Amino acid sequence: MIVEIAHFLSVTSAIVLSLILIFNLFFYFADSHTNQIILSNKLFNQACLLIFISFGLYVYLAAIDDFSISYIANHSNSQLPIFYKITSIWSAHEGSMFLWIVFLTIWSVLFVNYLALEHPLKRGTMLMLTLIILGFLLFLLITSNPFERILPFAALEGADINPVLQDPALAIHPPMLYLGYVGFVISFSFITAYLFHGDFNYSWEKDIKSWSLIAWIFLTIGITLGSWWAYYELGWGGYWFWDPVENVALMPWLAATAFMHSLFASSKSSVLKTWTLFLGIMIFTLSLFGAFIVRSGIIDSVHSFANDPQRGIYLLGFSGFITLISLAILAYRLPQLQSSKLIVAGSKESFLSMNNILMLTAIFSIFLGVTYPLILESLNGNKVSIGPPYYNTIFSPLILITSIFMMGSIDALWQRGMQLRKLCIAVAPTLLLSILGVYAIWHFTKIFSLIAYVGIFSGLLIIMSYALKLFSSLYTKAYFNKGSLLAHIGLGLLFFSVSMNSILSYQKNISLFVGEEQFVNASLSKFQFLDLKKTKASNHDVVAAKILVLHDNQSIYLNPEKRKYFARGQITSETAIHTSFLRDTYLTIGDQLDNGSWTFSLQINYFVKWIWFSSTLMVAGIAMTIFKKKIL
């Protein structure tokens, strides 16, 4: 019964949303009256409330194990802890789409009510948001209904969620990512409304700045959590695989990053306006593209949901429809948007416009990497894979150019060019320190890889220039943007640690009998297989090994496990990780060989923790910027 109520509420919400659209279309060209907006706003809030209640009921149904609902029966299990019963909702297509819509609704209802009644763009924004929510709600109800019952006989027990998904990081990774993706619906709708309205004297940037920054924070946390989970749960020792689904998350992130910078420029000195508007539209468009790629099954990926061409066509059609509305209005308004101001070479604006161009290049490169296999397939029916070699080659020069411009931009001023002599004096110490740093790394490691050293050098350039800026301003007490400093140092550290990781990390495969020990290399002088235990847990068998590793004279005990789950017969490997300041000792247990010995894969991963730390720095930097402004 409850599920029918939840279903009914969602349908009602869809009806109310369509009524808002019809009502406003009808009256849009008649005399506009405040009461119309008040009425629409109230209806909008009610429709959103209906969706929240519907989702709340669904969460309740998942928590009490209502296996008469097909989706819950397929993805949950009565033996699961209540936490995973709830998170199982977003472990597959239908439920995660529902969550996606709920987040869309949360952002929309907050933003619409944040805009004052007299705000000139309130009505337009609200209508655009209504259209988008309605489109996705219909998508959910028509093509991927989570409320479907198994009738007449309900399942007695659920099928369980995939054990690798039974993990706290993965439970919060999708919600964070979705909050980020969907958050940019605000800038998308607001910009569309602004372009449609046509009063270009209005400074719209201030209204959505903080909203975009918050969405950026969620997106960054979401991507980082996914990467962290992959690192410790999948047991491959990697943190980023250039998988199509990771790529479609990275594209909106890059667009959002460019948008934040461009927004800064256009609110300060009214240049780059068209750029900012375009980027604001692009972020959500790329999010929709991501949803399409993941949910249509068009690309084979380790992440993708089940194939269903009907879903793909609906998503493509609807995304295309709203994106084209937005872009067409932008194209129509282009002549009026032209700024009469020219950008002075060497000014802050010129660096920010360079930033836009570089980010767009990066996005386009990823887009090409994601779609190239599809293009080839449609041309001659073949499938190929584009992997890390492509992305590494494309990104290392881009990163180098970006960091060189970033270094130059620190002392740049608004609307004024910089003298070449002054610029040289400003960057000389940074360049010198970075070259010394690269030389020192080469001196100590004696490993050379061009791509990695480009990354290290770029990272050092950014870190050094901001560090020097910090020291000099401690002396001169000059003002500097602390949030920006933190975020950029985070970025530099990210380049640095990713590159260091790639040259220093290594892996050894070892096979041993219980009680044996082995010499691995000079720094890993002993690898001892102490003990092996087989135990039974509530829903899986466990094989747990006890290993002693002597790493640079430090004794490390590691307990890697292998689990076999009863419900699905799936085998998972629980990695044992020991973390020190610079490196992780990362051990997974493999199969038992025919002669009775066990195989282990031992990885020494350098600077992985630093990667998580650098994205934390970026998030902290942006958070500081928000709270300093106190707009919200």
Add this chain to the structure above:
Amino acid sequence: MNRIYSLLLIGLPVLIFIFFGKVLLTEESELASYYEPKPIPQFQLLDLQDQQISPSAFNNISLLNVWASWCITCLVEHPFLTQLSKNDIDLIGLNYKDSKVSAQQWLQKRGNPYQFSIYDPRGDLAFELGVTGAPETFLIANQQIIGHVQGELNQEKWESIFLPLIRRMQNKN
């Protein structure tokens, strides 16, 4: 200038949408492509276990599958290859532009369907063969490459492209 931008702003997305729509709507067209038989190029390479491999290793009817640990589509075709390896056809891997460590780890993690994998980190042999990317599969018989599938090898392509060629070879003998 503005007109060009406007055209790009609308035209480019429209093209992209049409392209994806076309991809979604067209069924995978199977081209039973005719492949001009050619001899295996000369090479001297090591396999992942550091054994010397030369063209004489291809004795029977064998499949040469180009793979890499970074290749996602290889992951997709892996179960099918594992199934194939149980037949009496030699399945030989060509590990393409990969590092030895990650290749070995990949095989250890997912199971090794190959009799051995030729280690080709710079893509030398792959270049001689005319490989465009991973995965690709070549059908070899009597020291001749007689068939070729670009991209994922699946049941459908196996039946439509390779199986007829193999039957023809067996009838000849």
